[in-house]
Amino acid sequence: MKLKKKVSLIDQHDKYGFWGGKFGGSFIPETLKKPIEDLTVKFEKLRKDKKFIKKRDFYFQNYIGSPTSFVKLENLSSHLGGAQIWAKVVSEANGGAHKIYNATVHALICKSMGKKYIVGDTGAGYAGKMLSMAAKKFGLKCKIFMGAKDIRRQKPNCDAMRKNGAEIVPVYSGSQTLVDAVSECMRYWVSNCDNTHMCVGSTVGPNIFVKICGWSTAQISRELKNQLIKEFKKMPKKIKLINCVGGGSSAYGFWSEFIDYNKKQIELIGVEAGGPKNSKLHAAPLSRNAKIGILHGAASYVCQNNEGQIHETESISAGLDYPGVSPIHCFLKDTKRARYTFATDEEALNAYELVTKFEKLNPSLEPSHAFAEAIKIAPKLSEDTICIVNSCGDAKKDRDILKQRLGRNS
């Protein structure tokens, strides 16, 4: 298994859609073959279409608000000592998280396919909120599938979805979280694929959805590359790019331009959700060595039992609370280009407290997992090491959890 240079990672799959010969693919019911083939043809055409790219860039700049800033966390760095800690503040994007890139691109694709309805899944509620925003912006009718447990714990985002005119469909099956929301959204698409477009909220699902999402979030690393060179005059010698990984869309977007670099120069570190400290449950298939399985139309490392039943997961962060992970990250793990680890709920909360104490930054619980790793490693590293955390979401949505766990308002 080997990575190719100068070819975008999203395109390094075989004719059946597998990365590294075994991750990804399209394990789908026959009914979805045609809509997925249509979408694949359309996407391949659009991404080569200069007019479409121009449109995308226009909305990225004027609607999403590109570029998001790249800042040094001076106080946190001097408090910890060791490496410099920087943040790419992706939460500045319209709506407050990276999910807006994928949502905007899907809405544009939906429009150009002549479909009037768009459906999507959501965990933390950001994918749903952004899709509802994009749907409103482009005049599409929108339905969002969300686990009943997540509806309860991410209320601010639900309010936003409703305000944007989207219908939230609560999912009561299974663990009532993201995994069930994705299943139910796919079922809905099976029944309505003739007039409805489906947006998968992360770099997961059948091959084409991994590609579209990765193509959209890659904007983050395009910006960062320019910002790094502007800031340091040339690419620094020791960089660590630290990102939380649930499905893996923000991590892929944060890394895509840097994959060809030597890992000694630019190390890629993915941080999964380790769950509560004393719980057996987690959402960390990569770092806790889950087996390969098929979930939601793709092969990836999946938290599951010996029989292939998908395990329940547990994490304080709804956005990372998913038993599978992008096939692209499985590929990056097996080729050893990226390193994956996990942070527990408690570590993420501590990181949140520390970051907000020292900096004017309010990272949601998802990137707080990434900050936990940065805080852990920075003191041991040299001063010329640049640790960059993708602060990919804003903590407004977590106000209830933070109040309950830390006893204060975010």
Place this chain on the structure above:
Amino acid sequence: MSNSLIHQTFKITKNENRPALLTYTVAGDNTKKKSLEILKSISNYADICELGFPHNTPIADGGQIQTSAYRAIKNGIKINDVFSIVAQFKKLKKNKPIILMGYYNMIYQYNENKFIKKCQKSKVDGLIVVDLPFPENKTFAKKCKKKNINFIQLISPTTSRTRLKQIIKNSHDMIYYISMLSTTGGKLKVSPKKILEEYSKIKKQNSSKNVVIGFGITEKTINSLKKADGLVVGSAICKEITNSIKKRQNTVTNVTNVVKRLKNKIL
């Protein structure tokens, strides 16, 4: 494979000038023992029995079958139990075809080759894998054929003409036509006339293939589709199991009565 049990069964029903009745129940619903009893009893009326091996993330199943699957898993059903149910059933009714149906991850975890071998050993006649479409299923289908197990290809209203031809070419004795864009157990939202038109397109390509129609078939709708080679009823049966449990009634008797009534409607 022309002498397969599945093919022979269709030969008989065709001679009787009626469609074959295919039932779907979930192995282990609501217990291992009960599901075997149900299977034994309904097979007096059903021509072919489909048996689901339950998965907890079934992306193509509607509420009724999901409920059955979750119930069976909760009560502890394991893949090896599914095989033992089939083996026990086959000891009693060796001429009744059994088709296992489920999702690919279960087979993948068990190991493809081991799974097929085990199917052969317990005398499974056919396999339906919901999320392993053509052409990705070519290798697996070939392995099945080698062991005299029918791999059953699915065709849906969205299947393009070119695909249709290729799928039929690569199919074994039976093809499953999905009546409409829906998960299992949806309300029949397409007219029977339209469904039979699509069905004829498949038959026109190769009339020797046995084509069954499934999804949305209930006591109300079954009669209108009886021109087909076979008709599959699943959710309506699972629903009856759920209702019987709720009412604390005998599931075996109640489900058998449903199947009996279904059969009477197509005679």
